[in-house]
Amino acid sequence: MKVLIVEDEPFAQQELKRLLSATRNDITVSDCIDSIEDTISWLRTNPLPDLIFLDIQLSDGLSFEIFRQEKILCPVIFTTAFDEYAIQAFKVNSIDYLLKPVKQPDLAAALDKFDEIRDSYQSLKQPVIDIKMLEQLLNPSRKEYKSRFIARLGDQIKHIPIEEVAWFYAEDNVVFLVTKANNRYIIDYTLDQACQQLDPSRYFRINRGFVAAIQSIGKVSRYFNGRLLVELLPASPEPVYVSRAKAQEFIDWLDK
Numbered sequence: 001m002k003v004l005i006v007e008d009e010p011f012a013q014q015e016l017k018r019l020l021s022a023t024r025n026d027i028t029v030s031d032c033i034d035s036i037e038d039t040i041s042w043l044r045t046n047p048l049p050d051l052i053f054l055d056i057q058l059s060d061g062l063s064f065e066i067f068r069q070e071k072i073l074c075p076v077i078f079t080t081a082f083d084e085y086a087i088q089a090f091k092v093n094s095i096d097y098l099l100k101p102v103k104q105p106d107l108a109a110a111l112d113k114f115d116e117i118r119d120s121y122q123s124l125k126q127p128v129i130d131i132k133m134l135e136q137l138l139n140p141s142r143k144e145y146k147s148r149f150i151a152r153l154g155d156q157i158k159h160i161p162i163e164e165v166a167w168f169y170a171e172d173n174v175v176f177l178v179t180k181a182n183n184r185y186i187i188d189y190t191l192d193q194a195c196q197q198l199d200p201s202r203y204f205r206i207n208r209g210f211v212a213a214i215q216s217i218g219k220v221s222r223y224f225n226g227r228l229l230v231e232l233l234p235a236s237p238e239p240v241y242v243s244r245a246k247a248q249e250f251i252d253w254l255d256k
Contacts, residue, residue, distance in 0.1 A: 001027050004042070004049040006066075007079065008034040008059040008208055016053060016079075016102060023108050034208075035060045037245035043070050051114055053098075056080040057192050059208030060246040075117070077110050081192060146197040149177055151185030160185065166216035167232055168194055170209050180216070182234040204253050206230060210240050217254065 003020065007013045013032045020027045030049050033039045036058055043066075054063050054076050066072070081100040095117060096110040148159045166180045170191045177185045187194065195205050205211050210232075218231035226244030228251075242250045 001051065002030045002049045003027055003051045003053060004030050005032045005053045006034075006039050006058070006063060007032065007053070007055040008057075009055075010034075012055070012079075012100065012102075016107075019102060019104050019107050023104055024111060034058065035243065035245070036063060036065050037243050039063070039066055040069050040245065043072075048074050050074060050118070052076045054078050057195070060243045061205065061249060065245070065249075075114055077114070081190075145199040149185075149187050149189075149194075151177055151187050153185060158185065162198075165213060166234060167210060167212040167236070169211075169236065178234065180234070201256060204250060206240055206242055206250070207246075210236065212240075214254070220254070 001024075005013055005016055007016065013034075017029055017032070020029065030046070031042060033042055037060060039058075052072070052074060054066075056063055056078055057080070075095045077095060078097040079100060079102060080097065096113050098106055098110060146162060148161050149165065151158050151160055160177060160179060164179045164181070166178050166182075168175060168177055168187075168191060170176075175187050175189055175191050175194060177187050179185075189197075191205075191209070191211060195203070195211050198211065201214075203211055203213050212230070212232055216233050218233045220231070221229045223229040223241060226247060228242040228247050230240045230242060232240055
């Protein structure tokens with residue numbers, strides 16, 4: 001059985017490969033991919049795998065975007081660190097979902113479920129993913145978002161109102177919050193977790209390493225191969241790029 005892993009965290013990729021090897025001896029991992037753009041490219045140039053393990057939150061957006069651009073005719077097992085997405089993903093007819101960190105008994109149960117329905121999938125000529133449901137997932141309605149973050153400053157604990165936050169970035173498995181006054185603080189969240197608690201009309205996941213507030217977006221320039229170069233305010237420690245796959249979504253967000 002050939003499987004494709006779509007996951008943007010290297011450690012999670014390796015751990016899933018390890019669990020698959022420990023659970024079954026008939027599984028070959030065809031590839032590990034970490035973005036929407038690269039997944040679409042891979043699907044267009046390679047034979048369809050028997051099964052896809054698909055992380056919901058990828059470096060360049062929600063993986064549901066893949067279904068907008070490609071017909072996925074094989075079963076999908078969604079993986080996620082967030083219960084709300086797991087429940088929603090299950091409702092769009094994936095064969096199963098796994099909460100992170102993935103546990104071997106849950107993985108084994110999902111693979112057993114795949115075995116039970118594998119033959120019926122092979123006879124399908126059209127995707128079973130409910131695109132209308134995915135449209136709803138891509139535009140979730142949430143009434144409450146985080147109003148402040150707690151940050152560590154040596155032995156001190158400081159709260160930062162969300163109105164003061166310019167952008168977040170990840171560096172060596174540490175997530176920093178940067179204020180409009182260019183103060184930098186460590187927060188006890190992954191970038192995925194922080195992003196899920198932010199108002200999407202005000203904050204955008206630019207790429208794997210950066211989430212920025214609309215007020216912190218400076219000059220935006222067209223760049224090589226369809227990407228965008230974004231200048232943040234205050235300035236970021238490295239160039240910040242929006243991928244080609246996410247460029248139009250970013251422009252639409254700016255235009256809201």
